[in-house]
Amino acid sequence: MSLLESKLDDMGILVPDAPVPAGSYLPYRICGNILYLSGMLCFRDGELTHTGPVGEDQTVESGYEAARISAINSLAAIRSALGEFDRVVQFLHVNGYVNAVPGFTESPNVINGASNLFAELYGEIGKHSRAVVSVSGLPLNSTVEIQLTASFR
Amino acid sequence: MSLLESKLDDMGILVPDAPVPAGSYLPYRICGNILYLSGMLCFRDGELTHTGPVGEDQTVESGYEAARISAINSLAAIRSALGEFDRVVQFLHVNGYVNAVPGFTESPNVINGASNLFAELYGEIGKHSRAVVSVSGLPLNSTVEIQLTASFR
């Protein structure tokens, strides 16, 4: 068992199979040592765990959980792309999208659910630059979407 | 005539000149073997073919067509950047933005209009990772915006 797998085990996180794309695209694409992941939604066991906008159907706290689950799906895509979690050299950039009511200002606190998980698991490697916005709609009414770019060996 | 040009011909697609940027920026930028394209709107003959939000002024079907036209403008920018279509090695990542009413959930079906075109034309090369969101407004009220990153030789 690799270091990352042990950590996931200790944290009680089960990384599922990579989710099936919700359209005509790939879950990831590789160019050189860069891994581009598709936007990941908060799927678990084939269903979205959180739907609808924060500020209406969801709170900042439940949105944080949705971001964490979307991040776990990013881990699933990493394993699917690279065969193992430990080949990541650096998390580079995260685009975080929050489905929210107009004028929502706390999107960083929601997307921290993903950023904190990456940093907890990977330490310095898991830190990243980030752009967060809130939008008026996400695929399948998901509460959060996380799109990650990373480097690997 | 190149293979890609033949295919475009067979599909009845005429790729126009690259659209003029709607602001102070370039239609594309190159770094090493990576081509960054600007966000492309659904321009044809100098006018937007589709304006306004899906769910109000547009349907999923007409939005799909808008995404296809935005993708054709991406092809125009590829030819403008690289001189020919065939120099693309891999489509890497697509950011797809749908102008839509709040709570719109079918943005993947709209952006498939772009993703399907890339895959029909280029086969495996044309496949890509993708992040799709719906937003409350796009430049000039375009229904769709497609932003592509690709590698080339």
Next chain:
Amino acid sequence: MSLLESKLDDMGILVPDAPVPAGSYLPYRICGNILYLSGMLCFRDGELTHTGPVGEDQTVESGYEAARISAINSLAAIRSALGEFDRVVQFLHVNGYVNAVPGFTESPNVINGASNLFAELYGEIGKHSRAVVSVSGLPLNSTVEIQLTASFR
């Protein structure tokens, strides 16, 4: 004093220290010769200079100013990452997000506040590809967010 510092001086622009991230992330990340910056807001002296949506609390003109200030914060992050402004080889891509009322169509004119500044300061080096959208909410209610990717030596 470097050429860029002289220019900034002539233009009366004081580049502050890089802003503290508003969440669990880094202001920038480097991979090879590519610099990924986080989304920058219109902070000055620890406060946002412009909040709320364009079309309601802000105009296109004040939004332009907000974009310019967000761009100055991008310069701050460049200096923090690279030690000096002159190491940038090329501005590559800008994602510009405008906090705006639904149906807002002039987002390019707002984000020009950032694009024009980069081009004024850096000339050809400062030009970039770009994708602009308007969204229903930004972190801390900022009027603009600018996310830049650049290459350096």
